[in-house]
Amino acid sequence: MYPTNPIEALRRQLDTLGESAKKGFVRLNTPCQVDSLMGWLSVQRVLPRIYWRARDEGAVEYAVLGVVNVFGSLASLQADLAALGDIGGEQPDFFGGMAFDPGTPGWAHFPACHFVLPRIELKRCQGEATLSLNLRFDDRCPSTEITQAHACLDALVAERPLSPPLPKAYQREDSPSQKEWTGWVDQVTHQEHLRHTPKVVLSRETCLTTSETPNPWALLSRWQAGAAGCFNFGIQLTPDEAFIGCPPERLYKREGKHLITEALAGTTHRARDVQQDAKLAAELLGDRKNTLENQCVYQQILSQLEPLSHHVHLGDSHIVKLRSVQHIRRLIKAELHRNVTDQQLLSALPPTPAVGGVPRESALAFIRQHERHQRGWYAGVFGRVSHASSDLAVTIRCAHIDSETIRLYAGAGIVAGSQPDEEWRELDSKIADIMSLLGMG
Numbered sequence: 001m002y003p004t005n006p007i008e009a010l011r012r013q014l015d016t017l018g019e020s021a022k023k024g025f026v027r028l029n030t031p032c033q034v035d036s037l038m039g040w041l042s043v044q045r046v047l048p049r050i051y052w053r054a055r056d057e058g059a060v061e062y063a064v065l066g067v068v069n070v071f072g073s074l075a076s077l078q079a080d081l082a083a084l085g086d087i088g089g090e091q092p093d094f095f096g097g098m099a100f101d102p103g104t105p106g107w108a109h110f111p112a113c114h115f116v117l118p119r120i121e122l123k124r125c126q127g128e129a130t131l132s133l134n135l136r137f138d139d140r141c142p143s144t145e146i147t148q149a150h151a152c153l154d155a156l157v158a159e160r161p162l163s164p165p166l167p168k169a170y171q172r173e174d175s176p177s178q179k180e181w182t183g184w185v186d187q188v189t190h191q192e193h194l195r196h197t198p199k200v201v202l203s204r205e206t207c208l209t210t211s212e213t214p215n216p217w218a219l220l221s222r223w224q225a226g227a228a229g230c231f232n233f234g235i236q237l238t239p240d241e242a243f244i245g246c247p248p249e250r251l252y253k254r255e256g257k258h259l260i261t262e263a264l265a266g267t268t269h270r271a272r273d274v275q276q277d278a279k280l281a282a283e284l285l286g287d288r289k290n291t292l293e294n295q296c297v298y299q300q301i302l303s304q305l306e307p308l309s310h311h312v313h314l315g316d317s318h319i320v321k322l323r324s325v326q327h328i329r330r331l332i333k334a335e336l337h338r339n340v341t342d343q344q345l346l347s348a349l350p351p352t353p354a355v356g357g358v359p360r361e362s363a364l365a366f367i368r369q370h371e372r373h374q375r376g377w378y379a380g381v382f383g384r385v386s387h388a389s390s391d392l393a394v395t396i397r398c399a400h401i402d403s404e405t406i407r408l409y410a411g412a413g414i415v416a417g418s419q420p421d422e423e424w425r426e427l428d429s430k431i432a433d434i435m436s437l438l439g440m441g
């Protein structure tokens, strides 16, 4: 269908780029054919490698790699969005994420905040794939930029099929242990503690160790296939390390001044029998402890949105059914005041009480004091930001993978009425999908 090699087509466009085009941001595009974006990403040598797909049906799939710019803070990202917006013309997409708690050391190769304007984008929308080369000329020497762009094109490798990840024998270690967990839940649900801190989301790190871990892109591709209604993300900043996940939770989506966010909290498992499953859902919606978990989230989001927006609307409670769990969700819509930026939203909203707690600082203090594992980018933020629209997920239901270890993370909102054993089981339900893909289900 496309007689020209897409890389060749981009090279030619680059060579014939007129002087007048060399201002601000430039995106060169060519149609291409691709089977699996993750299969393509998996064989590339250029870093970083990023995959992103929002949870909505028909959402655009992005596989991006290399960098035109890197941003280590929300302020620098916002300054660049504004600078390119002022120049006008086509605007880029920025991809990246943030750690759960910038106030703690986090993961070794994952900065507290890291967004990139990628060099190469492979996008698929309604079955049509496009390969793009990004350039910019406002902040650098044009000839160097063109040389670097050529070098990145030269480094691209043809897609190869992903081989399915083979189940292996893993050694499992949980931090905290169930015994420690019980002690923490008892502390948080103590009358005295609840009085000043009504909700703390406690988490667990499950370390799976083996001689050779699976290809993260093969794993994500399998995970995605069974995770309808979830976001899908993957990022490799260093060659032997990846962070992947299929989170059901949206931090926010902004289209111009329209904002959509949500309170997703309160959990039960799934039943095989349809009637039994509906009964579990009805019980969840009526359950006091679970309703309280959700209420803590929407109340804080509403109060954070108040100074930034008008016409804030809180939707009804409803059930979101995932493969192994069901959750209570309430959608929130708002109209942002003029000039409210992604920087402001990303400074105000995360970590929401869906993953942190209420009040934020005292919940974070409990987490910092007790959890020995580093949350890093677990329970942080991942997504796409641009001038016109942004969409970001909360990074739960995720795995950090290096050459020997897979680290799985799960948390549970602890409020009045939480029982340690039930909450521990909730953690297991939240990692059930990925555990079964690894042959540990």
Ligand SMILES: C=C(O[C@@H]1C=C(C(=O)O)C=C[C@H]1O)C(=O)O
Pocket: 201, 249, 264, 265, 266, 267, 293, 327, 354, 355, 396, 397, 409, 410, 411, 412, 413, 414, 430
């Ligand atoms: C913290 C996680 O999930 C959060 C906690 C939930 C709960 O306790 O009911 C439900 C959804 C998320 O808000 C996680 O999956 O790791």
Ligand SMILES: [Mg+2]
Pocket: 265, 266, 267, 293, 412, 413, 426
């Ligand atoms: Mg819960």
